[in-house]
Amino acid sequence: MAKSKNVRFDYFKVYSRSFNEEKNVMEDKPANLKDILETASQIEVKKRIIVVGDDVARLQSIDFNNNMYELHFIRIRKNGYPVKAHDDGSIGYFQDVTDEEGFGEEVSALYDPKNHIVMIRRNMFSLSPSAIASFFTSITNVPGYSYYFRPLVHPKALSLMKKDHLVKSAVVNIADIKNAAPQTKATVGKIITKADEIHESVNFSFKISLNPKGSKKKSRIPIYEELMALSQDDNVVGLDVTTKANEDASVEYLDLIEQKLVDFHRFSEKDFDLHFKNVVHKTVISQMHRLYRTRENDLKIYK
Template sequence: MSVTKRVGFNFFKPYTKVEGEDPIVINLARLFEEVRKRYLEARTEGLDQEYKHVYRFNDEPARLANVSIDYDTQFYHLVFERLDYVLPNRTTLHGESKAVELEDDEYIGHDVSVLYDPENHILMIQRNRSSLGPTAIEGCLRTLLQQFEVADSFEMALITDNSAKRRALNQSSYRKIQLKVTGSKADGIIERLWGKAPSGLDVVEISLSSGLKKVDEIDNEFSKEILEEFVNDDEVTSLRIRSREDDESTVEAIDLIDHKFQCFAGFKIDDDRQINPISVFDRMVYLYSNEENGMRNKILRV
């Protein structure tokens, strides 16, 4: 049996700061190349069996499992692992649950991939619920930069889409609209539907979706009316859409509140029940750099 898992990606710029000066973009290629060479030397010559960089985040062990470079694109591929000591159960649909058995020094590893573009200084980070997030990855890179004496300070800034509102209102077809409102705006939505708002109501979430066929879409005029009504309201805490710019473009996600650049991809999970990091990176390269709808071009245009 195979299932499809939807995976999201966010984009960041790496910065360092010297005391008394404004933050500046830092090129991480020197660091990644040094770490890559050390990992490669340790694996091929067997000089050090404990060569992987291990650190702790939220009192759990984590590590930079691998660093490689795609020579065609010159993008770096980093694989981070969260090492989970809490064991999951295994079972059948109607069977008894049993804990997975591991040795005392073994862990359950949760992979996450990172693409780094050294020319434009952009990090593309895979988002998994059970894996390391951007804050943990930022902490790892900070310790490495200090260890290799490249920089003392380091932070990753989320790349935001200042054109989100304009682009959202100029889409040709809308596939999904997700809305989250609070306060009097939430009361107003419920009053429209039921004539009155119940006491104790704080948040209302609405999700509108088209059919699954490529030609399916939510009415264009209706979609734009929703966006125009809610996009500038302080009581709207989340407003996201999935839409197409034109008939030939792919469906993309646009966040009208946080304005963060993001994209998504579906991965089939087959017999091994894992998403191969190489497959993830290959898809990341395409999503990031394809000439028609690649995220690189969208980010650089802002």
Template sequence: MKVHAFKVDRRSDSAELESVLTQVEGEGNLRHRIRTINSMELRAESIERRDGIWLMDFVRIRTSAGPGRVSRDSEVEGFEFDVEGGFGEETAALYDPETGYILTQYNHHGVRAGIISQYLSCYDEASVNVFTFRPKLDLDVERRLARQSLTKKFAFTIDATKMTAQDRARGVSLSEALNFGANMGADKLKIEVSVGSGQDRSLSDRAGSVITDLVNMFGENVDAVKKLEVSGKEDHDSSIEVLDLLGHRLCVQFNDLSTGPDLRLPREQRWSALERARNGWQSLLTI
């Protein structure tokens, strides 16, 4: 089980995330917790507050084609569902109000962090809340990136077929590039921005915001951004260093979890893994 960390940002006119979580917790009817995000039905299956942190388990309700069950001595056979039944893909999450970080389980077929942020943003249908989860990079690459006072080049690849409408709305320039690619029938955009070899030449401060937007897009939609590399140097006497930002998200993997007789990872084990990740990252997850 892999765990990633995200900093929670909220728009200034949004409610505190805790108030939304309290509202979700107070809704005892599971059907009433269901929201549809990007044509996906999901809900907070379980949510509770323990020792000041929030533990959650989100479920994607999947009624599309799925696997069967099989044994070594029998042929594969299907599952039987009632008329509203389907597969449930589980994703655990932990929110620490003190630091403002949320930790999420990575489940390729489950609910991604970006979808969780949209679910919590739209949960209270009487309010307009906007929560954004910003991926936390590992400390080493954050320091190296901060030391790059001269940004010489950044290159990224976007898979336009995997992007959502929200992804496409990120910045006029990027939207124009995507529209140009779409009009040409392109599925992927590979963009490289660089300056010449002059010692003190550097990309403008605008490059930093574009890089941040791309890192955030990757955090919310891991399939959309395929590459993001930044090349820079500390000063004009230093050598150029290339940083792979997609490969340096803060992440920990636990290999000691055991599946139950139904071949699912029990919720308490997944929550425990999130708590272990939080404890191990205490010095990194600061306000």
């Protein structure tokens, strides 16, 4: 059994997107999941299902403690099972799993209805924030209305780059473009279109940059708003920008993702369940409460 396990926790602000018929525009604003969680708690567990690629996930439990909602998701694998490997060198197969069963991976989340903030345990088997948000959207079942989670970013991170700075290049890494926010997909298209606005050659790979040969000191790629939008999507895992405050300033290298609010905690051997040989939801959620309490002052700073 592993002696310790390092676990990552990410923080997000809950937002909703809906169509304002009066203004004829889509509007984004902070949203409270309290009502939808109360609705979800009344749904049979077996029907609280999220489709995640070839797998499914289930909202196993919803509990309310210390003014916070404790959410326990199970990501369920029903194919591609691993083999059993014995220390004696032999291997075996899981043969007693029925069609109604599967292997589950636990995902824990903590929701603060007062601040509209959700904290999610992240790992390689975790549900993406967009998948969890889509689950709540499906329960709401209102045409044109959706939830999404926006990463909490330190205001200084975004203030490092001003609108009037000269953007020279940007390298963007999107972990799962299929599950990226609709705004992110639209933003990628906008960036390509905006390349038509300058008279110089522009490289695109999803690295976009001015061609150094023949580039003028005052040249810029006009994608400030698009970069700010990309920084708000958790599927965007890398966003490195080179910029200049003005045409005579030195080039600066900025990482707009680095300042997201993230916590790590290393669970020791004493935290492992002896039967499951892992850190179970109850232990993880207890630690999440403790970490969240230490972040209360930070939550007033991060946007």
